[in-house]
Amino acid sequence: MVGEDVSAAKPAPSHNKALPPVLLALTLTTGLIDAASYLGLGHVFTANMTGNIVLLGFGLANAGGLPVLAPLISLGAFLFGAAIGGRLGIGIAEKHERVLLIGVAGEVVLLAFAAVVAYAIHVQVGSTSAYTIIALVALAMGLRNAIVRKLAVPDMTTTVLTMTLTGLAADAAAAPSRIGMSPRRLSVVAAMLIGATIGGLLEKQSLGLPLTVAAAVGATSFGTYLLSRARRATKPSI
Numbered sequence: 001m002v003g004e005d006v007s008a009a010k011p012a013p014s015h016n017k018a019l020p021p022v023l024l025a026l027t028l029t030t031g032l033i034d035a036a037s038y039l040g041l042g043h044v045f046t047a048n049m050t051g052n053i054v055l056l057g058f059g060l061a062n063a064g065g066l067p068v069l070a071p072l073i074s075l076g077a078f079l080f081g082a083a084i085g086g087r088l089g090i091g092i093a094e095k096h097e098r099v100l101l102i103g104v105a106g107e108v109v110l111l112a113f114a115a116v117v118a119y120a121i122h123v124q125v126g127s128t129s130a131y132t133i134i135a136l137v138a139l140a141m142g143l144r145n146a147i148v149r150k151l152a153v154p155d156m157t158t159t160v161l162t163m164t165l166t167g168l169a170a171d172a173a174a175a176p177s178r179i180g181m182s183p184r185r186l187s188v189v190a191a192m193l194i195g196a197t198i199g200g201l202l203e204k205q206s207l208g209l210p211l212t213v214a215a216a217v218g219a220t221s222f223g224t225y226l227l228s229r230a231r232r233a234t235k236p237s238i
Contacts, residue, residue, distance in 0.1 A: 031195020081142025118208030
């Protein structure tokens, strides 16, 4: 179950070319994160809020034995994180790198903390420890989503694919000669699919494992981004 948040925010054009690799890595971590939460924490999403709202509706209808409290906690934490990210994102066109650094760093810390809880405690669905992990991860995802929305890099929301898939199919139908000519869209779909597959495999071993990998991927991708920008800044102009 996926949905799309279409942003009206203006992007930071001078930086967009450097951002897609970071956002692609974060898209992969979305698959890892939702695999951990949905499979390991009792059928709740912590990144995909459209799916979470639908699951909440099922829970309220007492259908399928789905929970109510877990998606409510996830939604509340996500909104709180989004509010923080929205505040950080004020004037992002002028200070996008600092905002992105704070956002990714905050996400990595929250995911790492969630992983520590998962490793330290035998987490059971419906327990306080499970709700704590849900809140930490959803908070991280809300923070990320608000900042990514402000950056407004086309086709790279990092958590939802509905409009990306719609664009692939609609553009292919309108111009058949362009089928296969959307590498960014295809890479985003592949990244989330790969992340979910790996997350599903890792969650079988340990709930903390996909969360740890997600934190590591986020930190590594942004560290690589900063290093590449530093090299370009120090490269002598010809």
